[in-house]
Amino acid sequence: DTAVSQTPKYLVTQMGNDKSIKCEQNLGHDTMYWYKQDSKKFLKIMFSYNNKELIINETVPNRFSPKSPDKAHLNLHINSLELGDSAVYFCASRGQPNSPLHFGNGTRLTVT
Amino acid sequence: GNSVTQMEGPVTLSEEAFLTINCTYTATGYPSLFWYVQYPGEGLQLLLKATKADDKGSNKGFEATYRKETTSFHLEKGSVQVSDSAVYFCALPSASGGYNKLIFGAGTRLAVHP
Numbered sequence: 001d002t003a004v005s006q007t008p009k010y011l012v013t014q015m016g017n018d019k020s021i022k023c024e025q026n027l028g029h030d031t032m033y034w035y036k037q038d039s040k041k042f043l044k045i046m047f048s049y050n051n052k053e054l055i056i057n058e059t060v061p062n063r064f065s066p067k068s069p070d071k072a073h074l075n076l077h078i079n080s081l082e083l084g085d086s087a088v089y090f091c092a093s094r095g096q097p098n099s100p101l102h103f104g105n106g107t108r109l110t111v112t
Numbered sequence: 113g114n115s116v117t118q119m120e121g122p123v124t125l126s127e128e129a130f131l132t133i134n135c136t137y138t139a140t141g142y143p144s145l146f147w148y149v150q151y152p153g154e155g156l157q158l159l160l161k162a163t164k165a166d167d168k169g170s171n172k173g174f175e176a177t178y179r180k181e182t183t184s185f186h187l188e189k190g191s192v193q194v195s196d197s198a199v200y201f202c203a204l205p206s207a208s209g210g211y212n213k214l215i216f217g218a219g220t221r222l223a224v225h226p
């Protein structure tokens with residue numbers, strides 16, 4: 001029943017490792033997003049895909065690479081993890097432009 | 113570009129108190145305005161929205177009116193409950209990129225005590 005689901009919920013890893021976060025939505029939406037939320041709750045958009053095509057690519061280190069195998073999935077791969085990557089990463093999806101976003105419950109990434 | 117500014121928190125209230133969280137915006141045109149709520153350990157969820165000037169969005173006892181004259185979209189609730197404790201975000205679409213990007217305020221944490 002979950003509309004936007006992301007895995008894993010928690011991810012603890014060491015500096016220098018490579019990790020992936022997966023996201024799936026069953027709402028039939030065309031557009032999906034990755035947001036990063038820091039410890040002060042500030043939300044920053046990272047990427048957006050529309051029907052498997054990258055449409056938003058904010059100023060994000062190229063260690064972060066999104067991949068959308070189909071419009072229901074948007075994964076995030078992070079290479080060479082750094083301490084500053086520790087945050088909560090949220091996946092979201094949306095139907096029509098100007099309509100609300102639907103968020104997943106987040107993946108808390110801790111880099112030690 | 114479009115932007116949104118909301119009051120800093122935390123806001124601490126007793127149960128049944130009146131709540132106001134201020135939000136002002138800068139926008140090209142008249143985009144929809146949103147309030148999202150984030151409960152502890154969860155993702156954001158839409159609380160209410162307004163699509164044009166003078167519209168009032170409402171949900172779960174919360175209200176916000178889209179005011180063009182003051183470029184504001186303040187969130188109000190007449191009587192808060194402990195279960196309303198959460199972080200509240202004001203948001204609007206970016207004017208660039210076909211309104212595909214939603215811009216969020218910094219968030220206001222609300223703590224309600226019994």
